[in-house]
Amino acid sequence: MLKYFTVNTSIELICFLTALLYLRRDKSFAWRGIIIYLFITCLTELFAIYLKKQLHHNNQWPYNLSIIFEATFISLLFLNLFNKYFNSKPVILGGLALLLVIYCYEVKEHHFVLFRDTTNDLLNSTTNDSMSALFSLYSLYYFYLLLKDKDYINFEFSANFWWVVGVFFYYFGSTTINLLRDRLTSDYYGFTNTVLVVLVWIIYGCWSYSFICRRWATTTSNS
């Protein structure tokens, strides 16, 4: 049982429980959607561990499946954040369509079970790289919009801000791993995993805090 509680799954479960606790009554579907996304993420991680450690099977395909939910739910929340400033539907739907095309191409070119396999030197996960680039751009653009905003926003307690900070750190910070993946030898997968664990803790830490801020803001505005 303990083998299911890795450094990654622990923070993911904490983040999921925080989301469940603070967002379940949120009025925005985009924010509530994050609970579903985190549930899927936790399920994927636990199932991947089960496949690898219990059945000794290749465990990449659950990740290949969860990337669809990752792209959808994160895009949905960006849509929600951008809508305060402009009609972002064309941008977000365009981005999702682009990711879908790349995903379909990778499924066709490589094998669905394998294409996001970071242990295979010959394969690149273009979907993952494109998604990272896209979300980094969305985050930067969101920061730009915040700077342009005439109103003062107290970032220390802004749920939107901390959610985007998490996304930005994770997707921008993982660029090195994404770019150098095909040059890494198997000796260094442990090392890259450490980097990824740090990034995962940053993103889920920021997200958990943003969910708390979100709840504070809703309680304050209601009272």
Place this chain on the structure above:
Amino acid sequence: MQKMGNNDIKQLVITATLIFLMAPAFVLAYIFVYNKRKKMHIKEKALMQLTFDAEITKTQLEVQEQTMQTIGADLHDNIGQLLSLTSLTLNSIELKNAPKARQKIDAAIDLTLRSIKEMRLLGKLLQGDQLVVMGLSAAISHEITWIEKSGHYKVIYTNDGEMPAVSSPDKDLILFRILQEILNNIIKHAKATEINIKLDYQEAVLQLQVTDNGVGFNSADLPAEKSGMGLQNIQKRAGIIGGEATILSNPDKGTTITVFIPYP
């Protein structure tokens, strides 16, 4: 592709990852600093608005005080004198001497008419606040109608440029008071026959220009206490609402006063 050495790749990954983590950290630091400045800027702006409102109120009170002083002085020195003279004239009428009595009655009638005229003049000073409610241009037109009624002046009024949909009643009132001050100066000192008033609104700047063909003056020749009253008041009031006033005059060549204010 040929694999890099194990140590090289490790160093490269560490360095690049650090850079890619430091970049977001710098972005965040920049956003926080910028946001702090934005907060300070908003606070300063609010403070400036408060100061501006206080200045406007102060100016309005000053204008009111000045108006009351003018009314007091006029009632005492002008209308009071006229009415005293009327009373004296009427008292001195000898009914037995009809032609002389007629002469004195005519003089009393003339004095009464002058008193009425002076009273109307005072009434105009008090009316400013209500006039501006109709809009600046309408208030100016009303003022002009009254000046034209005297029959001594030909007044040409032009209003160029469309006024903005949102007006600023505080600025309207102060600008209107400036115009009243200019017109009073013309009536009292300029000996003019023609007055040109031009109101123009372009690119968020409201311009009021008043030109007369009167005797004009050389500002250097004006005694300090004299130039201090009317003209300095015009410049001071324009300055308070963020504008400026320029006064151009030459002896026998009339006077042009132009007031620019940011509007609304």
